[in-house]
Amino acid sequence: DVKVTQSSRYLVKRTGEKVFLECVQDMDHENMFWYRQDPGLGLRLIYFSYDVKMKEKGDIPEGYSVSREKKERFSLILESASTNQTSMYLCANSPGSSYNSPLHFGNGTRLTVT
Amino acid sequence: AQTVTQSQPEMSVQEAETVTLSCTYDTSENNYYLFWYKQPPSRQMILVIRQEAYKQQNATENRFSVNFQKAAKSFSLKISDSQLGDTAMYFCAFGVMDTGRRALTFGSGTRLQVQP
Numbered sequence: 001d002v003k004v005t006q007s008s009r010y011l012v013k014r015t016g017e018k019v020f021l022e023c024v025q026d027m028d029h030e031n032m033f034w035y036r037q038d039p040g041l042g043l044r045l046i047y048f049s050y051d052v053k054m055k056e057k058g059d060i061p062e063g064y065s066v067s068r069e070k071k072e073r074f075s076l077i078l079e080s081a082s083t084n085q086t087s088m089y090l091c092a093n094s095p096g097s098s099y100n101s102p103l104h105f106g107n108g109t110r111l112t113v114t
Numbered sequence: 115a116q117t118v119t120q121s122q123p124e125m126s127v128q129e130a131e132t133v134t135l136s137c138t139y140d141t142s143e144n145n146y147y148l149f150w151y152k153q154p155p156s157r158q159m160i161l162v163i164r165q166e167a168y169k170q171q172n173a174t175e176n177r178f179s180v181n182f183q184k185a186a187k188s189f190s191l192k193i194s195d196s197q198l199g200d201t202a203m204y205f206c207a208f209g210v211m212d213t214g215r216r217a218l219t220f221g222s223g224t225r226l227q228v229q230p
Contacts, residue, residue: 031216031217033217035220040123040222041222042118042120042205042220042221042222042223043205043220044220045217045219048216048217050216058217088157090159092159094216096216102149102151102161102164103159103161103218105158105159105160107156107157107158108157108159
């Protein structure tokens with residue numbers, strides 16, 4: 001079974017802090033994604049990566065950046081956390097070769113910015 | 115751009131009964147695929163069922179089946195013999211078959227409560 005592990009289940013940070021959300025996969029999948037989940041809005045794509053050091057903006061990239069230095073790790077960075085970034089963050093991955101392959105998700109990180 | 119609409123924010127069903135969750139989407143693409151995901155209170159998002167747009171036959175996975183109407187851009191999920199473990203958020207998702215965008219577009223979700 002593919003495993004996607006997010007380092008923190010709950011996180012509380014202060015406004016203005018730099019925040020790192022880490023995601024690690026145990027399979028050799030090319031694609032990794034960061035989504036944000038908010039009530040009534042569903043999941044919205046922040047960034048994705050289809051290879052090491054490659055990244056693409058999703059639908060809501062403002063206020064975020066990402067890093068993928070190794071294939072198994074995809075980090076989401078909040079350069080200066082704000083209260084409107086309080087949300088559930090979901091990391092996912094998928095193999096690059098098959099378009100109908102489902103995404104495999106981590107358990108999510110619930111971030112609160114105070 | 116693709117959009118996915120789930121018009122039922124919340125639904126409730128009695129155990130052992132059948133419930134249908136609706137999903138519509140908008141796209142100009144011809145080759146795409148559709149998914150239903152389930153997110154139980156434990157938060158782990160898991161795949162329920164998938165459908166390729168080129169397949170006319172509706173997908174079925176045990177108690178879960180879809181009604182895929184390509185012309186109407188509709189993709190509803192039917193859960194038969196509902197069980198307490200089906201209580202969860204359900205998300206409809208859309209994906210395009212090209213190399214440029216491998217991410218899925220999700221709907222806003224339907225919270226399903228199965229009552230004993």
